[in-house]
Amino acid sequence: MHPADLFMTLWRRLETRRAAVHALAGRLEADHERSGRLAAQAAERLRDGAAALAHWVPEGDDDAALERALAAAQAIDRWFAPLASWYDTPSSTDHPLASARVEALRRYNRDSRFNADPGDGQLILRPGLLARALNIRETAPPPADSDPFDPVDLFQTLLVVPPSLTIGARHDGDPERRIAVQYHRVAGAADQTPADPDWTPVISVVPLAEAEDDLAIRQFRRDGEDWYDPIPRALGQRAADAIAALAERGATIVLFPEVSVHPDTLVAIKDALRRQAVDGSIRYALVGVKDDGADSEGGRPRNRALLLDRRGEEIARQTKLHCWDLDSDQCRSYDLRDRNGRLLDCAKEDIATGDRFTIVELPDFGRLAVAICEDLGRTEPSAWITSGMMVDWLVTPVMDSGLTTERWQAREGGASSRTGGCRVIVANSMALSHRFNRYCRRNGQEEAIIRDCGVALLFQPRASQSSAPHIACLTLDLEDPSPGHVHARWEPDRWPTLPDPEPEEGSDA
């Protein structure tokens, strides 16, 4: 028996008895000597192998059995710790578990999980690559009695990625859905070291859609309802020029916002990435596209983010999980009218939503999840990501008016970086800001007119419970958006702190 498979057995026991495990955790948190003795006993059994440790844990649901089950699972969690550490730890080839350690690494590299049975989900290392030298969780305040209990928090090194998650409806009134969840470790010839605490990648955003018509909004009626559908213009040369310029400026990753990239532009982006692949700095590009929907229900388009490597090869993709349906205020703000010029009361997003959420681990960048626009604001999967604290980067491509440190993206991004310990990046285009300005001018709201258009928000998680995240808001002049891209080295000490959250807004998603 491999320790990882024993962990999964113990995990299932602990999960099914949450209330009792919560009470047990509370008792152990108050009695460090007892917890120390249990930990020592479990570690001693584990030195004789997983089978010996399993034998030490009695069957049954009584407190004594549960206590040993928890101690055994935590012993396995600590046995895995050297795999998630920036610092070398002494090891020995004649250790009884040396072969199990090799087998663990072998499984992780081959299958992106330590456990044998994929039906149980994926047992992975909880810290991402950026968290290998600094574990902020262990200096967090002790949990309050009122805090929701999550057995995940009993473990520092290991995390179970479930096979699926329940998420909210795609439109108001639709039922909840289950989506598949997948962790995927990308292999490659890497030259960056994200686990190095001194590593400072350069993040860049190319809004691409600079004028209103660069990302037109088509409206239509179907089944008695109003729908909208963004149409990106082919801007291949603009995209290629931006990639060439950013490759010279040291960008590590280039982000193209939600649905900003026309199919012809995607071809140009891939070509431009290949041209810089050998001597340029760009390792990855995340590209917001609208697929034609040939494979989707009803032939509806899919709103997607494609992750490309330095050679322009697609290595991962995320399809938007939730629709952004516009209410009357939003239709007014973005000047959405029917063919007769009447402002719409509401407009639904015409997409087929995704049924899978993917977390990728990139050797040159760290662990990354993508939450496309509305997906950042919905409870799931964003809440699951942040509670697990397992990703290094949460990237959110959006299509919205200019980003600021007060709007919804800052609120949601700030919340994710406050609770999740992950860095959050929001990337935006500029087309909707022109629509918003038209609305402002028509209504005499000169003070609200967007001039410096926020196209990127970068959040660094707070360093402690009492401090705030740091944030950078990168802008381009809406009337003269040259050079058409922004970039910043990840140096949060130079950024201001995020203001306290504002009350809920009603005017945007």
Place this chain on the structure above:
Amino acid sequence: MTGFDAAIRSLTDGLLAAIEQDRWREADAELDTLAQEAMAAALQGRTDEMEVIARLTARCHTALALREGLSAEAMHRLGQLRTIAVMVAAARSRRPPRPAATLAGDGTPAAAVLAALRRGPLTGQELVAATGLSSDAVARALPELRAAGLVRSWPAGRLTVNALAGDGDGSRAPDAGGG
């Protein structure tokens, strides 16, 4: 560009040229040199040189992978380049902890943590309070202190308790490993 950088660039460019012209014996000799330099830099902890080798090995791998219609012989060398890149990346993905004397030096966060633990085992949050350091600084110091064998830790519910290695109090608790 340093002399070492220039030398490795010349080596990898030579490798690409040899593969381009089907000079396989020469290509293998270049690969041998690259692997030997990589291993020597890793074993001696020459981090600057490992950075150079990682960058130029990945560059060479990318340049070769972009070529169309690679022969089986060329694909074989592409695989060898990838193996060298993986070995260098593995060597760069972790560091040895600093010596105990350095960590315990006056005025460092690690020294403050060790001083606080002399009064008995403490959780991470208790260490923040006892030392006056930020959560960030304590969370950064603990993994290195454990890897250096100066601190050992054990779980207590959702908390992690830390003690000086070799302390009588809680000394039966296991070492935490490097995490």
